[in-house]
Amino acid sequence: AGFMTSMGMTMPLTSFLSQRIGRKRLYLWGVALFIGGSLLGALADSIALVITARVVQGIASGLMIPLSLAIIFSVYEKHERGRVTGLWSAAVMLAPALGPLCGSLMLEWFSWRSLFLMNVPIGLLALLLGVGVLPDSEPAERKPFDLIGYLLVASGTGLLMIAISRMHHAQALLDPVNQAMVLVAVACLVAFVRVELSRQAPLLNLRLFNMRGYRLSVIIAVVQSVGMFECLVLLPLLVQSVLGYNPIWTGLALLCTASFASLFGQWGGKALDRHGPRTVVAVGLLLTGVSTLALGMLKA
Structure with a gap:
């Protein structure tokens, strides 16, 4: 919960920070911060420090993930972006699968600290490659920071993530604390939308949702991501606890x-x-639906 919450609260800052210090520099800061979080986790002697390390890693990921595609789109021409985005997607899908496999092997052979230490050499390699390969980008025009907008979206996102992480069973839906956090989160996010639409220099340009193609692509991406990550969470439980x-x-x-x-x-x-995109997205959604239906028909 600490990792996902801190990542979600950091992502809205990425556009503003990249305009101030440049995409390359911010990305490298994100990599360095992730290395620092990994070292902190490896040296931790209490659960509080482990959670702090995961929060630091989440902040770093919140900087790096949005910037990775932005850097790709700034380097490659429009007719090449599909191919390069495919390679990026391949890496994004492969990494979460290699993680549990490598993690289980590390736990079998070493201690839990190795789960943090294994990130350090990978991070150092990424840092060196980033310094030598990534193109320099100059800071863009300085725009005022929308502090109220950020506080609203960060509070709404953070409270919603914390509330969801507390709902381990159906009875938790009736918990007054969880209900209060969800209500406050929704109120913050609604206020955020109203504030951003009234700003000349918003933190996030929500007017992009007036474009039908953009609006539909975001909805499809959200639905697809929910299904995909739901399977990634439930599949280990099925394989270990049931099978x-x-x-x-x-x-x-x-x-x-x-x-x-x-x-x-x-x-x-x-x-x-x-x-x-129309044909590719349609085929992908069809395959996702069929495979998810097949998983749902498995008998425990």
Whole structure:
């Protein structure tokens, strides 16, 4: 919860910060911060420090994830972006599957501290490659920081994430604390929308949702992401708790899923350049629906 909450609260700042200090510099700061969080976790001697380390990693991820696609789009021409986005998607899908597999092996062979330490050499390599390969970008025109907008979206996102993380069972929906957090979160997000639409220099340009294509693409992406990450959470529980396999087999099951996603992500990027988004998205959603239905029909 600490990781996801801090990441969600940091992402709205990315556009403003990149305009102030440049995309490359901000991305490198994100990588360095992730390395620092990993070192803090590896050296932690209490659960409070472990949680703090995860929060630091979440802040770093909130900086890096939006910037990665922004940097790609600034480097490649429009006719190449589909192919490159496919490669990016392949890496994004492969990494969460390799993580549990590598993590289970590290836990089998070493201690839990190795889960944090394994990020350090990877982060240092990313830092060196970023310094040498990423193009420099000059800071853009300085716009005023929308502090009220940020406080509203950060509060709304943070409270909603915390409330969801507390709802482990149906009875938790009736918890007055959870209900209060959800109500306050919704109120903050509604106020955020009203404030941003009235700003000349908003933190997030919500007027983009007036574009039908953008609006539909966001809705589709949200629905797809909910289904995908729901499976990533529930599949390990199915493999271990229901079917009785060990964590290594769980990692292999996730690796199989991500390998095909990685493979077809590259094909999808090329198909996007060739046929446009409508056909590619339709085929992807159809396959997602069929496979999710098949998983739902499994008998425990």
